[in-house]
Amino acid sequence: MSTDTPAGSRFDLPGTPVFDGQTSRRGLRMNKMFMSLRSEANRTRFLADEAGYCREFGLTPEQERAVLDRDWQAMIDLGGSIFYVYKLAVMDGRSMQYLGGVFTGMTEEEFVAAMRAGGRRDTGGRRDG
Amino acid sequence: MAEVVWGLATSHVPSIGAAMDRGKTEDPNWKALFDGYAPARAWLAEHRPDVAVVVYNDHANGIDLDVVPTFAIGTAEHYPVADEGFGRRPVPDVVGDADLSLHLLESLVDEGFDLTVFQELDVDHGLTVPLSVWTPDPGEAWPCPVVPLLVNVIQYPQPTAARCYALGQALGRAIRSYPEDQKVALLGTGGMSHQLAGARAGFINPEFDAMWMEAIETDPARLAALSREELIRQAGSEGIELIMWLIMRGAMDERITKVHSSYFVPASNTAAGIALFDNRAPQPA
Numbered sequence: 001m002s003t004d005t006p007a008g009s010r011f012d013l014p015g016t017p018v019f020d021g022q023t024s025r026r027g028l029r030m031n032k033m034f035m036s037l038r039s040e041a042n043r044t045r046f047l048a049d050e051a052g053y054c055r056e057f058g059l060t061p062e063q064e065r066a067v068l069d070r071d072w073q074a075m076i077d078l079g080g081s082i083f084y085v086y087k088l089a090v091m092d093g094r095s096m097q098y099l100g101g102v103f104t105g106m107t108e109e110e111f112v113a114a115m116r117a118g119g120r121r122d123t124g125g126r127r128d129g
Numbered sequence: 130m131a132e133v134v135w136g137l138a139t140s141h142v143p144s145i146g147a148a149m150d151r152g153k154t155e156d157p158n159w160k161a162l163f164d165g166y167a168p169a170r171a172w173l174a175e176h177r178p179d180v181a182v183v184v185y186n187d188h189a190n191g192i193d194l195d196v197v198p199t200f201a202i203g204t205a206e207h208y209p210v211a212d213e214g215f216g217r218r219p220v221p222d223v224v225g226d227a228d229l230s231l232h233l234l235e236s237l238v239d240e241g242f243d244l245t246v247f248q249e250l251d252v253d254h255g256l257t258v259p260l261s262v263w264t265p266d267p268g269e270a271w272p273c274p275v276v277p278l279l280v281n282v283i284q285y286p287q288p289t290a291a292r293c294y295a296l297g298q299a300l301g302r303a304i305r306s307y308p309e310d311q312k313v314a315l316l317g318t319g320g321m322s323h324q325l326a327g328a329r330a331g332f333i334n335p336e337f338d339a340m341w342m343e344a345i346e347t348d349p350a351r352l353a354a355l356s357r358e359e360l361i362r363q364a365g366s367e368g369i370e371l372i373m374w375l376i377m378r379g380a381m382d383e384r385i386t387k388v389h390s391s392y393f394v395p396a397s398n399t400a401a402g403i404a405l406f407d408n409r410a411p412q413p414a
Contacts, residue, residue, distance in 0.1 A: 006153065009295065010285070011358045011361065011362070013329075013358075013361060013362055014326045014328070014329070015328030015330075016327050016329050016361060016365075017326050017327045017361075017366065018285050018361065018366060019283060019284055019285060019366075020284070020285035020286070021284070021285065021286075024194055024197075024284050026195055027194075028195070029193050031189075031193075032193060032195070035189050035193050035194075037214060038189075038190065038211075038212060038213060038214040039212075041213075046241065076326050081189070081194070081283060081284070081373035082325045082367075083188045083283055084189045084194070084327040086189075087189060087207055087214050090214050090215055092212065094165075095397075096325060096397055097311070097397060097400050098397060099325070099326075099330075100325070100330045100331050100398050101328055102379045103327055103328060103330040104328055104330050104331060105328075107397050111330075111331060114331055115331055115333075115394070115395035115397070115398060116158070118333060118394060118395075119322075119331055119332065119333025119335075119394050119395060119400065120329070120330075120331035120332050120337070121332075121333065121334075
């Protein structure tokens with residue numbers, strides 16, 4: 001693997017996290033917590049005491065910190081699946097384009113503009129094959 | 130005996146359903162997508178099947194990460210529409226066909242595809258958006274009963290493209306061995322190129338998508354030979370879900386006829402494609 005391969009990516013694909021079995025093991029408690037936020041009653045309980053709710057689900061201190069800080073990149077790095085992390089983002093009124101901006105160092109508006117221009121092509125990833 | 134009448138491959142991006150549910154299909158950012166659906170919808174309205182098999186994946190709505198079935202089938206009479214966290218879509222619940230489900234299950238297990246069985250399942254946008262792409266105004270009910278066929282595409286290792294294609298071929302045999310005189314439609318959902326997380330988020334690969342769109346009709350074995358790594362490299366980490374198109378394609382005849390296809394960027398963060406095939410060899414002009 002090349003030195004610029006980010007931690008958590010099992011292939012030599014820069015900037016491409018792959019949600020694999022080890023990642024899913026690390027993130028299981030946090031992802032189950034995100035899934036629980038589909039219900040209104042659970043969202044209400046979460047918002048009343050976010051840290052307590054995280055502890056109830058058994059998140060690690062690092063995962064709890066990432067959730068409380070809305071550190072979306074850290075949630076992914078700590079085993080979050082984007083489809084599960086998205087439940088928290090939706091609860092906060094955030095879009096997938098907002099998250100796309102966070103992951104790529106852009107504002108939501110810049111990210112949306114890039115998508116409407118045909119999507120991101122030159123992302124530093126290998127384009128061979 | 131049952132027969133496969135058509136196959137519809139389509140993206141299942143949630144925002145496509147949301148645009149329909151919120152009356153935004155004429156919005157400048159969406160109009161071209163929905164205009165691209167129109168010829169397929171017109172043909173489909175004239176070719177109503179008795180039952181449809183929808184190949185899709187769940188997105189943290191019907192199933193949690195504590196159980197990750199590689200392939201699964203629903204065997205229920207009724208599938209409620211999931212509340213994904215912002216209220217359920219204002220679309221009808223899905224009626225199942227348990228007899229066909231159980232026939233397909235037995236036939237596929239006999240062929241070595243050991244499917245997980247869902248006797249209860251809430252279906253999310255992965256299944257309902259393709260139904261909306263097919264039928265924009267379902268009224269009180271979708272056009273026909275549905276058999277959900279689920280594929281794990283969100284946790285590595287996903288099944289290989291080759292295994293999906295082989296499952297599709299077995300599915301075709303299973304359908305054709307069903308003793309009821311039924312017209313069966315197939316929906317293969319997901320794609321096209323997209324990536325949601327990481328520094329490469331927003332990645333779109335129109336050259337790959339064009340190749341895929343052509344080869345799904347004419348040379349699916351070429352697509353079935355692609356590795357997971359190659360799919361993630363070329364289609365993005367979520368674009369790998371295109372493997373579900375191969376299950377649809379495998380269940381169809383070797384020679385099929387394209388009715389319509391269309392390609393649009395972006396449906397939120399995704400390249401959206403639709404391809405509709407008549408399961409009959411091209412007719413002489």
